[in-house]
Amino acid sequence: MLIRLKVNGEWHTADAEPQASLLYVLREHLGLLGTKNGCEQGECGACSVWLDGEMVCSCLVLAAQAHEREVRTVEALAGPEGLHPVQEAFLEAGAVQCGFCTPGLVVAAADLLARNPSPDEATVREALSGNLCRCTGYVKILDAVRLASERLRGRTA
Amino acid sequence: MSISTLTKTRGGVGESVRRVDGVPKVKGEFQFGSDLWAEGMLWGHTLRSPHPHALIHSINVAGALALPGVHAVLLAGDVPGKKCFGLEFADQPVLAGDRVRYAGEPVAILAAVDPETARRAAAQIVVDYEVLPPVTDMEAALLPDAPRLHEYGNVLRHVRIVHGDPDAAAEVWVEGYYETAMQDQAFLGPESGMAIPSSDGGVDLYVATQWLHVDREQVAPCLNLPAEKVRVHLSGVGGAFGAREDVSMHVHACMLALRTGKPVKMVYGREESFFGHVHRHPSRIWMRHGATREGRLVSVRARLLLDGGAYSSSGSAVIGNASTFAAGPYEVPNALIEGTRVFTNNPPCGAMRGFGAVQVCFAYEAQMDKLAKALGMDPVALRLRNALKTGSALPTGQIIQGSAPVREVIERCAAIPMPAAIPMPDAVSMPKEEGGRRDRLSYPGGAGNVSRGEALRRGVGFAVGYKNIAYSDGFDDSSEARVKLFAGSSGPIAEVHSAAAEVGQGVHTVLAQIARTELGVEHVVLHPSDTLVGSAGSTSASRQTMMSGGAVQLACQAIREELFDRVRLRAGMGDAPLVPDGALTLEGGMVLAGGVPVGPIEAYLDEPIERTRVYHHRPTRAMDAMGQGDPHVSFAFAAQRAVVEVDEELGLVRVVQIATAQDVGRAINPQAVYGQIEGGTAMGLGFALMEEVQVREGRILNASYTDYLIPTILDMPPVEAVLVEEPEPGAPYGVKGVGEPPTVVSTAAIVAALRDATGRALNRVPVRPDDLIGLTQPAASAGPPPAPDVPGPKAVPHYWGLTHGQGTLMEPE
Amino acid sequence: MDILLPRTLDEALGMKSDHPEAVPIAGGTDLMVEMNLGHRRPPIALDVHRLPELRQWRCTDGTLFLGAGMTYVRIIRELPGFTALAQASRSVGSPQIRNRGTIGGNLGTASPAGDALPVMAACDAEVVLAASGGRTRALPWHQFLVGPKKTAIEPDELILGARWRVTRGPGSFSKVGRRNAMVIAIASLCLVLDEDRRAVRVALGSVGPTVLRVPQAEAFAAGALAEAGVWDDPAALLPPEVIEAFGERVAASARPIDDVRGTAAYRRHACGVLARRALRWAIEDRQAGPAGHGRPAGSWGARC
Ligand SMILES: Cc1cc2nc3c(=O)[nH]c(=O)nc-3n(C[C@H](O)[C@H](O)[C@H](O)COP(=O)(O)OP(=O)(O)OC[C@H]3O[C@@H](n4cnc5c(N)ncnc54)[C@H](O)[C@@H]3O)c2cc1C
Numbered sequence A: 001m002l003i004r005l006k007v008n009g010e011w012h013t014a015d016a017e018p019q020a021s022l023l024y025v026l027r028e029h030l031g032l033l034g035t036k037n038g039c040e041q042g043e044c045g046a047c048s049v050w051l052d053g054e055m056v057c058s059c060l061v062l063a064a065q066a067h068e069r070e071v072r073t074v075e076a077l078a079g080p081e082g083l084h085p086v087q088e089a090f091l092e093a094g095a096v097q098c099g100f101c102t103p104g105l106v107v108a109a110a111d112l113l114a115r116n117p118s119p120d121e122a123t124v125r126e127a128l129s130g131n132l133c134r135c136t137g138y139v140k141i142l143d144a145v146r147l148a149s150e151r152l153r154g155r156t157a
Numbered sequence B: 001m002s003i004s005t006l007t008k009t010r011g012g013v014g015e016s017v018r019r020v021d022g023v024p025k026v027k028g029e030f031q032f033g034s035d036l037w038a039e040g041m042l043w044g045h046t047l048r049s050p051h052p053h054a055l056i057h058s059i060n061v062a063g064a065l066a067l068p069g070v071h072a073v074l075l076a077g078d079v080p081g082k083k084c085f086g087l088e089f090a091d092q093p094v095l096a097g098d099r100v101r102y103a104g105e106p107v108a109i110l111a112a113v114d115p116e117t118a119r120r121a122a123a124q125i126v127v128d129y130e131v132l133p134p135v136t137d138m139e140a141a142l143l144p145d146a147p148r149l150h151e152y153g154n155v156l157r158h159v160r161i162v163h164g165d166p167d168a169a170a171e172v173w174v175e176g177y178y179e180t181a182m183q184d185q186a187f188l189g190p191e192s193g194m195a196i197p198s199s200d201g202g203v204d205l206y207v208a209t210q211w212l213h214v215d216r217e218q219v220a221p222c223l224n225l226p227a228e229k230v231r232v233h234l235s236g237v238g239g240a241f242g243a244r245e246d247v248s249m250h251v252h253a254c255m256l257a258l259r260t261g262k263p264v265k266m267v268y269g270r271e272e273s274f275f276g277h278v279h280r281h282p283s284r285i286w287m288r289h290g291a292t293r294e295g296r297l298v299s300v301r302a303r304l305l306l307d308g309g310a311y312s313s314s315g316s317a318v319i320g321n322a323s324t325f326a327a328g329p330y331e332v333p334n335a336l337i338e339g340t341r342v343f344t345n346n347p348p349c350g351a352m353r354g355f356g357a358v359q360v361c362f363a364y365e366a367q368m369d370k371l372a373k374a375l376g377m378d379p380v381a382l383r384l385r386n387a388l389k390t391g392s393a394l395p396t397g398q399i400i401q402g403s404a405p406v407r408e409v410i411e412r413c414a415a416i417p418m419p420a421a422i423p424m425p426d427a428v429s430m431p432k433e434e435g436g437r438r439d440r441l442s443y444p445g446g447a448g449n450v451s452r453g454e455a456l457r458r459g460v461g462f463a464v465g466y467k468n469i470a471y472s473d474g475f476d477d478s479s480e481a482r483v484k485l486f487a488g489s490s491g492p493i494a495e496v497h498s499a500a501a502e503v504g505q506g507v508h509t510v511l512a513q514i515a516r517t518e519l520g521v522e523h524v525v526l527h528p529s530d531t532l533v534g535s536a537g538s539t540s541a542s543r544q545t546m547m548s549g550g551a552v553q554l555a556c557q558a559i560r561e562e563l564f565d566r567v568r569l570r571a572g573m574g575d576a577p578l579v580p581d582g583a584l585t586l587e588g589g590m591v592l593a594g595g596v597p598v599g600p601i602e603a604y605l606d607e608p609i610e611r612t613r614v615y616h617h618r619p620t621r622a623m624d625a626m627g628q629g630d631p632h633v634s635f636a637f638a639a640q641r642a643v644v645e646v647d648e649e650l651g652l653v654r655v656v657q658i659a660t661a662q663d664v665g666r667a668i669n670p671q672a673v674y675g676q677i678e679g680g681t682a683m684g685l686g687f688a689l690m691e692e693v694q695v696r697e698g699r700i701l702n703a704s705y706t707d708y709l710i711p712t713i714l715d716m717p718p719v720e721a722v723l724v725e726e727p728e729p730g731a732p733y734g735v736k737g738v739g740e741p742p743t744v745v746s747t748a749a750i751v752a753a754l755r756d757a758t759g760r761a762l763n764r765v766p767v768r769p770d771d772l773i774g775l776t777q778p779a780a781s782a783g784p785p786p787a788p789d790v791p792g793p794k795a796v797p798h799y800w801g802l803t804h805g806q807g808t809l810m811e812p813e
Numbered sequence C: 001m002d003i004l005l006p007r008t009l010d011e012a013l014g015m016k017s018d019h020p021e022a023v024p025i026a027g028g029t030d031l032m033v034e035m036n037l038g039h040r041r042p043p044i045a046l047d048v049h050r051l052p053e054l055r056q057w058r059c060t061d062g063t064l065f066l067g068a069g070m071t072y073v074r075i076i077r078e079l080p081g082f083t084a085l086a087q088a089s090r091s092v093g094s095p096q097i098r099n100r101g102t103i104g105g106n107l108g109t110a111s112p113a114g115d116a117l118p119v120m121a122a123c124d125a126e127v128v129l130a131a132s133g134g135r136t137r138a139l140p141w142h143q144f145l146v147g148p149k150k151t152a153i154e155p156d157e158l159i160l161g162a163r164w165r166v167t168r169g170p171g172s173f174s175k176v177g178r179r180n181a182m183v184i185a186i187a188s189l190c191l192v193l194d195e196d197r198r199a200v201r202v203a204l205g206s207v208g209p210t211v212l213r214v215p216q217a218e219a220f221a222a223g224a225l226a227e228a229g230v231w232d233d234p235a236a237l238l239p240p241e242v243i244e245a246f247g248e249r250v251a252a253s254a255r256p257i258d259d260v261r262g263t264a265a266y267r268r269h270a271c272g273v274l275a276r277r278a279l280r281w282a283i284e285d286r287q288a289g290p291a292g293h294g295r296p297a298g299s300w301g302a303r304c
């Protein structure tokens, strides 16, 4: 079936199997491979994207449900002027190892900081609890979010 | 050209530099195995046995082949060459022929235009199985009347280490029985790769793996191709932890690609991933420790049993490791250690971070705590009293030649400040948002909202452990690297070509750092890892920094020699400056003589310089029939202290703090070292509290992220880590590997803390809520099984003529 | 598989009556997992996630109506005064799941581990169902949830939402899992006090084929509170042995089984612990008063 959706500001049409997930359409039809498939069960968060501004697991969205909707993926974070502050902070804090969880975590952290620029630690932990990382033990991921939060506040201050 | 200013080379050894692959990873542009794509590619799919033990009478693929979009369906008979593969013994069928030995064993493979068609086609394949009774208990596998899973029986290897006089008298004895469950590596990016047939009849395999060359060694004979026609390339690896040491989809994708003439991509889903790789061996361990009244260890007796599941994998090395480390990082004058690795119809087990050292550390550290209690001694003091040091003899007779700062890691870990006391709940306590003092997420049970601070008990546990670095037992472990130094448009560039698999741990960054330091050049590029350079050995055994780091260092040193020759040759000729007196060095892009700049490096690079070098570590000697030898190269030690909070009524846990000190030799990239310690600790925490592949009657009950739980960010505490840098003599820069020791000790430390909090025995991991509140009794055993009757100390298949990948297991008539 | 994308409830109900085999999909957080794993392939999927009629809540005449399309994140944001409901919502999965998963989906799946269900059971909720032609009916929760993953919905019906009479009094939801976030309940419990009726209502999740109420234990607790004079005097204390006995009664009413997530014995035990804690918390919260200890007014017993 034909699915029309706006991804990172551009309209696309994909001829997808009806049971396809949004994750599958992003990756296999639109070639947007930044969004990762770690489980297809909603558990790992590696497939996190924004659907109409809300962060969701794209593996759990039926692609057809995104018809005529707006999707934003990790690919939209870095702009022409460089990396998103969250991406920059992940690099600086050493929050990346294998990197498979990274796109999802970067999306989740950016989502949090957009809503709450100065979250306390418990809030950060709760906000990132849907993103599994097997490599880092999360310590440096927390550091990165702290760092990004400081930077973002500094920028608006 | 200005040669006056001299800057230090940035990004070299000892600096916390950013990862070489960091930018693409945060942008989502890094290409993992699952992101591979080729024009006209097909999707491979595997049909697996639902039965743990069965004979296959027939397989009907007609229905699958008839489906439009299906290009090939292949069975055991279609394997072009050797029917089996294996890291140590080729005993694992590429596709099951007439018998399956575990639930999840591949039976058929197919290629179709898309994953959905492939799935549908697989459902059309009809397999006629005759179900056999499975052997699912590791002790039952040793019984004389147990069905034999392999022609030579159910024992892969029995190790016996006799040291001193095991019957020596001691004043105080403690005894214990311990069990550890099956753990999954649960890397985030499941198995994936793509095979592309080439015009020469060979194949290019792009795969997420840990050791490209050993993959090729196994894949090529199965394809009946010469090694040079199988080119293996590293694709992005989404974590490994041992699970990618064995072949998974490699041969299958190549077979399908060669048959269809098209690129074939295979990606496992999360569920299939649980069947697609080996797990951590479940264990049963019996131990007896004897000591003097003053707390000096006199004797250790250990009996280890590891359940290896259906095939060998790296099991003989795992039991070797478990046995050699069974006495812990302590001086033990007398020991008798016997370890057996058996076959069952459970899922195959092999390498996982810690590699046999995890299971025994859980047991020996529990024993040390028991002993401290029996002696009325402080557990840390007892460990200090017996700590190994350089020059100590191990139960294998091996004398520790390298650095062994065991005392230092213990003392420095113990000195890390304890976390602040937990505020005790008020009589009327409330969640923070309602006026209470603690966020409810911070109680055991976290997001479940089960607590306002009731029945909280704090516990503190301490553990020390150790692990070998690099390959052991006489294996000639080596790594090759090729480095090329050439003039780029804006200065000299060093290109490093190494087959060392970057799996996330950061080895490529480390190799770049070493090249920078050795060549004084900041611009370093990494050639993609492939089999066009010699083997780097495995990304395992915490060995790559030492081995491939060593190879890059050697190659760079060879380049330097050539460069310096050019400098000397040029000196005094024409308009070239005279070389001042003093040794030549490289720094900040400049050649220096006696510390004084003579010229930019690229001035000497009219011709690029390329050197290839192989690094070997010092030879080791395998254990003999009494378990005596010089089996390991180098050791890394770690101490960890865990503070936990237990909800004594619900048996729920929050780890409050991990404090740790680790012997790292020398930290090439300190930030990455801390990252390894934190990540390794998380894996040990998971094993202590929640991670268990539940297997009943040979079947995995929880093959999903829904039911195989790994720690979330709400489960991980802060980690206060101290690096103890005492250089390892003979190793490049004095490095030791760092990835495994944290995993070895953290499970033991956390369970010790749980024992401290609850006063319960807790002799099995993962610890269940039931165990913490006394609903279940400690795991019990009637006693260790007798030693099996096997030909000798080596793995049994060896005596059957099945040596290093040469033999093919014969199917019984 | 076909996909139907109605824009209004009427359109959706019409489609459902034309295609009774169509399976509604809301947030997809249950259904898509089954589809991705190949466990389920409905012939037709009917997207109800965007139906505006389902995405609303109303609090009128003392009754709360919660549309089937209400997501957990909206409940947390918009209905924090309904403490137990908000707590249950906050304990569901992860932010991603709470952004997408709905009350209607929790009811539709009817898992004994559904976290919104004990809250609805403890509130004596009714499930409102609709079919084309303006037919609606309301079933008490226990007539709707008829077994593990079984409901009394007819093939031509959709879940409109759930509604219940809003009561005054404190309440809580807790769930036990083996990890500190993102777990399916091993056992869960919702307890609410109904100040006006002087009743205690308790529902258990994950310890029986469906959500369970525990009438005997509830009556025991209400009686004990009366006997101790707690209803009239929030400062009065309930003797510890009474709280203990209440926990035992709740535990005895559980009907748990062993599975990969936990043992029956542990589940039963946990019910007792959760029950004791929930009752103590309710009494503490009454003592603190609705606006006490700096809490927002109405944080227990939201009013309509
Ligand atoms: C990672 C993860 C974690 C989770 N954690 C939890 C948890 O902690 N607690 C918990 O309770 N649940 C949990 N769930 C399950 C799920 O999120 C909830 O059950 C959620 O409420 C389902 O809502 P949905 O809208 O996504 O349902 P869907 O998947 O869209 O639908 C579920 C079922 O309900 C039916 N349905 C939906 N809407 C209607 C309607 N209006 N009329 C008729 N039928 C309808 C569908 O046909 C389907 O059968 C989790 C799921 C995932 C993937």
Ligand code: FES
Binding pocket: A036, A037, A038, A039, A040, A041, A042, A043, A044, A045, A046, A047, A048, A057, A058, A059, A060
């Ligand atoms: S792939 Fe969607 S949550 Fe794991």
Ligand code: FES
Binding pocket: A095, A096, A097, A098, A099, A100, A101, A102, A132, A133, A134, A135, A136, B188, B238, B239, B504
């Ligand atoms: S960096 Fe590997 S899973 Fe997070």
